[in-house]
Each structure stands twice: as structure tokens, then as C-alpha cells.
Amino acid sequence: MELRQLQYFVKVARKQHVTQAAEELHVAQSAVSRQIHMLEEELGVDLFVQKGRNLHLTSVGHLFLSRVEGILTDLERAVGEIHEFLDPEAGEIRIGFPHSLVINLLPAVVAAFKKNHPNVKFRLRQGTYTSLIRDVSRGEIDLAFISPFPKSHEHVTGEILLTEELYAIIPANHILADYTSIRLEQLKNEPFVMFSEEYTLRTIVMDACQKAGFVPKIEFEGEETDTIRGLVAAGMGVSLLPAMALLESGQTQPVKIRVTDPQVTRTVGLICRKDVKLPLVAEVFRRFLYDYFK
Incomplete structure (x- = not known):
């Protein structure tokens, strides 16, 4: 089983379409189909079922997806931690935000942070209240601005900023x-x-x-x-x-x-995943935000 097969599988599962997945992966459709087929042969199960023009996960496909997403997230975090260990000031922060904060708040805080951390990169993801909590819970993003701040949640924690x-x-x-x-x-x-x-x-x-x-x-x-x-x-x-x-x-x-x-x-608050240590550069940004809004 290859890492590439797992990455292709997750992309097809999210897009529910081989052609669209191939376009985002910048590879040929036939390459994606072949890797999915090889993965299914190795596992001895069907991960997808065709419904019209779309591919839908089977019940075992859903089970496999939840595990694979966790594996890929942990792998990405591990690579990021190594890069941060070599140079914490050249790390990447994955942050989510609702549209209503992007006009002024997000550009202002990112610009203020980068004055002292010019080499840090930001990967931004816009979303709704529900999708931001989901993405933080899954480890797909490190932090998220959110409004309203959730009073309690099983998988995320944080603090009200304003x-x-x-x-x-x-x-x-x-x-x-x-x-x-x-x-x-x-x-x-x-x-x-x-x-x-x-x-x-x-x-x-x-x-x-x-x-x-x-x-x-x-x-x-x-x-x-x-x-x-x-x-x-x-x-x-x-x-x-x-x-x-x-x-x-x-x-x-x-x-x-x-x-x-x-x-x-x-x-308006800032959330992160419960019981999971933030990457070093994300933790630096989190502390910066708490001081910024004080």
C-alpha cells in the first residue's frame, strides 16, 4: 500500500468524482482510477460504488476514510514539526475563518504577526461555523476564528477574543x-x-x-x-x-x-483541537492573538 494511493483515495472520496479529483491532483484520470483499483484489490473490498456520474463510498469505504484521514493528518503534522525543528520561523500556520472576518480583522492580525515573523507562511481556509469546527476537529487546520464562540464542544477548545x-x-x-x-x-x-x-x-x-x-x-x-x-x-x-x-x-x-x-x-473566538499539542509556530501565533486582543 502506497502513500499516493491513500492520497488519491481521500481526494476521490471528497470530490465523489474521479475526473474532478484528477484535476485537483494534477494527474491523469487513468492514473487515479488505476491506483484506486490497486488499493481495492489489495484490501479485497470495494471502497466505492457508482451512482450516476458520481462515486459514493461503501460502508467499509467510510470506515477506511476515517482512518486514512487521521493517518495523513498525522503524517502532515510530523513533516511540519520536522521543518519547524529545523527553523521555527519558516513554518506554516493553517487557519480557518468565516467570511465576515476576512475584510479587516484577518489581514490586520496576519500583517501584525509577520512584522516579527516574516518567513512564516499561512494556509487560509474560509468556512461556515459547522465546517470550521469540523476541520479543526479533524486536524485539517490548526486554528480557526469562529463566531459565535462555542460554549462547549467535545473536540475543540479556545478563548473569546472580542x-x-x-x-x-x-x-x-x-x-x-x-x-x-x-x-x-x-x-x-x-x-x-x-x-x-x-x-x-x-x-x-x-x-x-x-x-x-x-x-x-x-x-x-x-x-x-x-x-x-x-x-x-x-x-x-x-x-x-x-x-x-x-x-x-x-x-x-x-x-x-x-x-x-x-x-x-x-x-468572536479562536479555537483549536482539544488534547492535541499545536505545532510550535501555530502556538506562537495563538499566544500572539491573545496578547493582540487584550
Whole structure:
């Protein structure tokens, strides 16, 4: 059994398609198919079953995948530790983040860290709340910014870095545009522009509206803060966004207004895997972040 076979197997399992896996691996489709076939022959089982155009894992394939992913993650970590031992300042940090933090927060902290650690590399992965916890739990990334910070979790731990206020955003020609603050119930008859259901910002806004005594009428949904902000600025509705998502300037911007009743906030934290020692360079970055946000 070769390392290459395991790497090809994991890629096909994730993509559910040999052609797409081959494209990402930058090898011929026939090479991937051959290695998978040789792996199945060696194991004496079928790891995949064809369903339409896609390949789906068999039950034993799922079992094998969980083990192989752990092996490859441990191997990658071992190689990284050797590189760090030779030169800790030339290591790589694998970090995840939600889209709402990428505009200002992530570039700022990475730039500040690299002033004293110029040779450290960052491998960045954007994700949702659920996918970031999953990736940290699996060891696919070392650290992740996350919001809201999970109160407790079986596989991850960490610390809250900051608590951020959410503001109401409305079109510039709205009747409330000149207000410095509002009660959330003043928007109860307005159409809302919301994040789609897999995003925690949607849950935060929905809960706030419920506290204010109404269920928002959702007219549009989006997956990025830029989309939400742009639709509101264009007069398509109102919304709530974190302060960090409203720092950009430009000609087409909504009006932001503080919400006083109820005050709406979110926690932003940093998580890592429980009971697993971070790579040295990632641990240095973790400590830097805690000091940075103090």
C-alpha cells in the first residue's frame, strides 16, 4: 500500500468524482482510477460504488476514510514539526475563518504577526461555523476564528477574543436614515436581507428579532457580507451586520444605525483541537492573538 494511493483515495472520496479529483491532483484520470483499483484489490473490498456520474463510498469505504484521514493528518503534522525543528520561523500556520472576518480583522492580525515573523507562511481556509469546527476537529487546520464562540464542544477548545456589536443597516433614503439609534421593533414591517441558513449571523439576527417581538419578513438571502450590504444599499431591504463588516467605504453604502433595544452582539473566538499539542509556530501565533486582543 502506497502513500499516493491513500492520497488519491481521500481526494476521490471528497470530490465523489474521479475526473474532478484528477484535476485537483494534477494527474491523469487513468492514473487515479488505476491506483484506486490497486488499493481495492489489495484490501479485497470495494471502497466505492457508482451512482450516476458520481462515486459514493461503501460502508467499509467510510470506515477506511476515517482512518486514512487521521493517518495523513498525522503524517502532515510530523513533516511540519520536522521543518519547524529545523527553523521555527519558516513554518506554516493553517487557519480557518468565516467570511465576515476576512475584510479587516484577518489581514490586520496576519500583517501584525509577520512584522516579527516574516518567513512564516499561512494556509487560509474560509468556512461556515459547522465546517470550521469540523476541520479543526479533524486536524485539517490548526486554528480557526469562529463566531459565535462555542460554549462547549467535545473536540475543540479556545478563548473569546472580542465581543462585537451588530448594527442595523438601511438604505440611505429610508425614513430612519437620520436616526443615531433605533429599537429593533421599528424595522418589523421592513423586508429583510438575510444570510442563508447555514450562517450563524442569520441565527443571531433571527433571535434578536424574536426578542423584539416579531419574525422578520425575509425578501433576499446571501452568503457574503458584501452581498448583504449591497442589496440593502440598493433599497432591497434592511439587515443587521457586525461592525467589522461595515468598515469599507464607497459610493454605494447603506446607513448604519446602533440598535439599543435589544442590543445585538456576537462573540468572536479562536479555537483549536482539544488534547492535541499545536505545532510550535501555530502556538506562537495563538499566544500572539491573545496578547493582540487584550
